[in-house]
Amino acid sequence: MSDILVHTEAGVMTLTFNRVDKKNSITSGMYAELADALATAESDAAVRCVLIQGDPTIFSAGNDIGDFLNAPPSTQESPVFRFLRGIATFPKPIVAAVCGPAVGIGTTMLFHCDLVYAGDNAAFSMPFVNLGLCPEAASSLLVPQMLGYHRAAEALLLGEPFMAEAALEVGLVNRVVPPTEANAIAQAQARKLAAKPLSALVETKRLLKKAQMPAVLERMGEEGASFGRMLREPAAREAFGAFMEKRKPDFSKV
Secondary structure (H helix, E strand, C coil): CCCEEEEEECCEEEEEECCHHHCCCECHHHHHHHHHHHHHHHHCCCCCEEEEECECCECECCECHHHHHHCCCCCCCCHHHHHHHHHHHCCCCEEEEECCEEECHHHHHHHHCCEEEEECCCEEECCCHHHCCCCCCCHHHHHHHHHCHHHHHHHHHHCCCEEHHHHHHHCCCCEEECHHHHHHHHHHHHHHHHCCCHHHHHHHHHHHHCCCHHHHHHHHHHHHHHHHHHHCCHHHHHHHHHHHHCCCCCCCCC
16 A cells, blocks of 8 residues: 555545554655645646645654665755645645644645644654754745744754644644544545635635745755755764664764
């Protein structure tokens, strides 16, 4: 069975992370599946809304570290960057249901969704600095816009988790619900959207995002270039080495 389940019904394409035994960590192949699914959803007039969801216990632990080290993204056409551009520019509504940990890209992708429903067990974190890296998905632009500079700096420089109620307070999520209900509630909201006129949905979303879209794409490209460079530097090598060896990293010499 695929690590990304794709199901389309009643105008909603539902993309489900299906790798719970690996904490829904995302491989290069999964990014390719997600990017391809978004491209299909964009061109298919029968799809009016996309829903991204995980399990009631885990949304995503972010990148699969082993896969990431074996096949790091080398160009802007790498699957992860195709997915990020796809979700940032997707013209139709995107709804997300998030329960449990949402790490790294598990959080940053949400800044490109239109509606987000969180289980009360959701924990959002962006620990890029802890891995010797910089933010991605234009999060260095979007996080301060939503959270304000100081809370964004706390989230991105310390990389510590913040919980569902804090995410609700700053506007990252629309509603906090019991984890066992999150996917169903998000699905119901997605179907409400899918019942509306597609042209009106698309034009309204375009207008909502018009002012920031050029800046988002520019920042995404800049972050991607920095991310690729930093992957090859000593801090990232020490961080990933420590992760694989299950020890605390030592950044005193990098």
